[in-house]
Amino acid sequence: MIENFKDVTSENPIGQIWKYLRSFLDVTSVSEKIRRIHTISDGRFDSDVKKQARQIGYCVRQAEEYFQASSQVSLATRPILIYYGAASLSRALTLLRQDGSHSFDALRKSNKHNHHGLDLVRGLAATARPFDGPEAFFNSLQCKLHTKSRSAQSLGIRGSSSEKSPVKTTKTINSREKIIPWGNFPLFYRSLVPCAFPTDFQVLDRGKSTFIKSARPDACADLLPLGSLIPKRFETLTILKTLPDMYFALEEFGIEPNLCRGSSKLSILRSYKRDDQGEKQLRKIKEEYHFFIDGVSTNKKRHFLAHYRQKNPSINLEADLGMNIHLRLVYEYSPTNKLSARYLPDIVDDINGRKFYIIRPEAYLPEPASHLVLLYCLGMLSRYYPHIWIKAIDENVQIAELTDSLLNIVYRKFPNLILDQMTWTKHYVHL
Numbered sequence: 001m002i003e004n005f006k007d008v009t010s011e012n013p014i015g016q017i018w019k020y021l022r023s024f025l026d027v028t029s030v031s032e033k034i035r036r037i038h039t040i041s042d043g044r045f046d047s048d049v050k051k052q053a054r055q056i057g058y059c060v061r062q063a064e065e066y067f068q069a070s071s072q073v074s075l076a077t078r079p080i081l082i083y084y085g086a087a088s089l090s091r092a093l094t095l096l097r098q099d100g101s102h103s104f105d106a107l108r109k110s111n112k113h114n115h116h117g118l119d120l121v122r123g124l125a126a127t128a129r130p131f132d133g134p135e136a137f138f139n140s141l142q143c144k145l146h147t148k149s150r151s152a153q154s155l156g157i158r159g160s161s162s163e164k165s166p167v168k169t170t171k172t173i174n175s176r177e178k179i180i181p182w183g184n185f186p187l188f189y190r191s192l193v194p195c196a197f198p199t200d201f202q203v204l205d206r207g208k209s210t211f212i213k214s215a216r217p218d219a220c221a222d223l224l225p226l227g228s229l230i231p232k233r234f235e236t237l238t239i240l241k242t243l244p245d246m247y248f249a250l251e252e253f254g255i256e257p258n259l260c261r262g263s264s265k266l267s268i269l270r271s272y273k274r275d276d277q278g279e280k281q282l283r284k285i286k287e288e289y290h291f292f293i294d295g296v297s298t299n300k301k302r303h304f305l306a307h308y309r310q311k312n313p314s315i316n317l318e319a320d321l322g323m324n325i326h327l328r329l330v331y332e333y334s335p336t337n338k339l340s341a342r343y344l345p346d347i348v349d350d351i352n353g354r355k356f357y358i359i360r361p362e363a364y365l366p367e368p369a370s371h372l373v374l375l376y377c378l379g380m381l382s383r384y385y386p387h388i389w390i391k392a393i394d395e396n397v398q399i400a401e402l403t404d405s406l407l408n409i410v411y412r413k414f415p416n417l418i419l420d421q422m423t424w425t426k427h428y429v430h431l
Contacts, residue, residue, distance in 0.1 A: 083379030117183025
């Protein structure tokens with residue numbers, strides 16, 4: 001889990017994020033991280049651990065150069081370069097979180113996961129037309145999780161749920177045989193932990209007028225099980241609507257986001273008592289959350305409230321003002337009876353720290369995975385369908401501008417999200 005929060009002021013936020021990521025080029029410190037993550041004692045598997053650490057550094061180096069190169073080209077080719085940069089960063093996270101069987105050479109020798117892990121719905125992509133407008137255009141860009149049957153895995157056959165295997169075999173795949181996700185994207189998804197947003201809070205001791213102000217990370221929506229994604233189609237338009245940094249850009253083009261603006265605050269009240277020796281001891285802690293959701297339609301509100309009443313009945317509706325609602329959640333506990341995991345409303349934040357509420361957390365794809373899916377779809381379209389892609393960005397200003405906004409956001413934010421994942425620390429890097 002992301003357990004720490006780091007607020008960083010920088011004249012160059014993008015450069016600062018890559019500076020932090022370049023710390024993963026140091027083989028010694030990364031080797032120590034790998035040992036801690038996988039509980040490998042000192043002296044064991046030395047060469048393997050160092051190899052894994054070096055490969056993480058290679059991925060970060062290539063990713064930075066891909067991203068830098070993408071800033072020097074036009075929309076015609078930019079999605080391809082950013083996609084491969086993001087894929088390199090995704091591999092760095094996989095190498096850090098997964099064991100030695102996921103190194104480049106180990107996967108190559110075992111002939112495993114040699115695929116992007118996603119399959120473009122090609123028949124639909126071929127129908128994309130610029131004159132249909134941005135909603136129809138992005139709705140035609142969809143992909144699916146790449147999969148393989150266990151028998152195909154054991155035989156080294158390459159295949160997926162949406163593509164026929166180029167290798168002929170007489171083996172018939174039983175309909176009950178297990179289908180497994182295959183390729184880079186599933187490995188990346190397995191390596192993710194829930195993203196986090198900063199919660200501002202103040203701590204007040206009962207009887208005192210002064211208080212402490214600070215911030216801490218709280219987890220947003222839980223990750224869906226990877227297996228549950230197998231039958232789904234990842235729809236570019238639907239995913240765009242869940243990105244906090246695209247909220248206002250979508251509104252400008254008349255596309256309704258699937259998020260709601262809002263804010264939250266937390267106050268912590270500590271009560272004390274005197275023991276038999278007269279010493280002051282902490283007796284009780286009261287945490288009081290307030291969640292404010294703005295601009296929520298009737299249908300969204302109904303679904304939103306039903307979801308949280310099921311997930312956490314302790315959340316109370318304090319006020320319903322039509323398109324604005326106020327939720328309150330209170331926990332009281334003693335130091336010896338600490339709170340277990342609790343379900344809070346799911347919030348994401350943009351690069352400026354503005355908060356947005358996820359309306360459908362039960363179907364939510366985490367932001368790092370969403371970015372990679374969007375880049376894959378745009379990258380494959382621009383690479384294999386240039387006659388459709390370049391015509392779209394040349395002839396439809398809205399498609400071009402919306403795509404440009406998305407790529408600028410991914411360029412700025414995806415490395416930040418991966419840094420958070422690799423360090424278990426929420427980084428808020430700003431001017």
